[in-house]
Amino acid sequence: MEEENENRSKWIKIRLKPSEEELLNKRYKKSTFxxxxxxxxxxxLGDPVTVIHRDKSMDDVLEELALxxxxxxxxxxxxNQAVKNINSAHGFPDTRLWMNLLTIINGKxxxxxxxxxxxxxKYADLWSQKLRAGKA
Structure with missing residues (x-):
């Protein structure tokens, strides 16, 4: 049996209070649609709705990890730049200079x-504590 590819041509109009519309939009924005x-x-239609949950308490941690x-x-x-320069100078008198520079860079x-x-x-410990607390 072939599936028919029907266009959605029927309209359902509903009226909402401003507070209801705001609630609907908040729920929609938290979904994956x-x-x-x-x-x-x-x-x-009662189809499953996937909601994205975000732990806002971890925002600072995530921001720090991004930094x-x-x-x-x-x-x-x-x-990488230092190693590239050393490799390109291999066999030349400048090689010792680049090795010294790499040592300085490594020290910094x-x-x-x-x-x-x-x-x-520290953040891994914090994260694991939150996971353990969530499971308890």
């Missing part, structure tokens, strides 16, 4: 890397 019509059809990722990217870029980057690791461990 692309438009209000899809959301409304799912609600009326840490950015800092790690800067560190990685600097290190190492404290940042240690700080990033400490912060990430």
């Amino acid at each position: 692309q438009n209000l019509s899809e959301f409304g059809r799912a609600m009326i 840490l990722r950015r800092e790690l990217n800067f560190v990685g870029n600097n290190l 980057l190492e404290p940042s890397i240690i700080q990033i690791k400490e912060r990430m461990n």
Whole structure:
């Protein structure tokens, strides 16, 4: 049996109070639907509605992790540039200079890397505590 591809040509009009419309829009925005019509059809027809839940208490943690990722990217870029320069100077008299520069760069980057690791461990501990508290 072939499925018919029918257009949605029937309209249902409903009236809402402003507070009801606001509630409907809040629920729609928390859902995974692309438009209000899809959301409304799912609600009326009893289809499953997937709601996105976000733990706002973790916003600060996520923001800090994003900053840490950015800092790690800067560190990685600097290190890659130094290694690229050393590789291109291999066999030339400048190689020793580049090795010394890499040692200096590593000395400057190492404290940042240690700080990033400490912060990430702190947030990992915080995250695991929230998970344990959620399961209890």
